Amino acid sequence: MNTLEGTMKTQVLVALLAVAISGCAAVWGGAHNIVSANDNGIVIQYDTALTSSVRTAALAREHCKKMGKTAEPTSAEMPGLLLGIVEETYTCVAPASSSGSR
Numbered sequence: 001m002n003t004l005e006g007t008m009k010t011q012v013l014v015a016l017l018a019v020a021i022s023g024c025a026a027v028w029g030g031a032h033n034i035v036s037a038n039d040n041g042i043v044i045q046y047d048t049a050l051t052s053s054v055r056t057a058a059l060a061r062e063h064c065k066k067m068g069k070t071a072e073p074t075s076a077e078m079p080g081l082l083l084g085i086v087e088e089t090y091t092c093v094a095p096a097s098s099s100g101s102r
Contacts, residue, residue, distance in 0.1 A: 032056060039067050041074070041091040048084045060090035069094050 031050035035043040042063045044056045053076070060071035069092040076088045 032059070034059075035087065037063055039092060041089065042071070043087060043089045045079065045085055045087045048086055053086070053088060056088050057090075060088075064090070064092035067092055 028045075028047075032044055032046040032055070035045055037043070042060050044059060046052075046056055057071070057073070060073075064071040071090040072093050074089045074091050076086060079085065079087045
């Protein structure tokens with residue numbers, strides 16, 4: 001194999017890899033995807049190349065706040081073979097009563 005063939009194969013491989021990596025964000029139309037959300041919690045998948053767990057925690061807090069609850073993280077994992085994708089689960093919990101005895 002000559003140098004030109006090797007260079008072309010490398011360029012094709014890099015292009016295919018770039019398309020594969022960006023595919024998840026393109027499908028979602030953004031950096032994250034809300035898999036499910038209800039009164040009890042929220043499940044968010046995100047592309048680590050485009051956002052972080054700090055942003056997903058903020059999304060979870062906003063979601064749970066609508067129900068008068070707070071968001072507590074319950075799990076974080078990489079689902080399947082989706083490289084660079086993390087799925088975080090948060091539970092919406094009623095805030096503890098602050099009425100202490102005096």
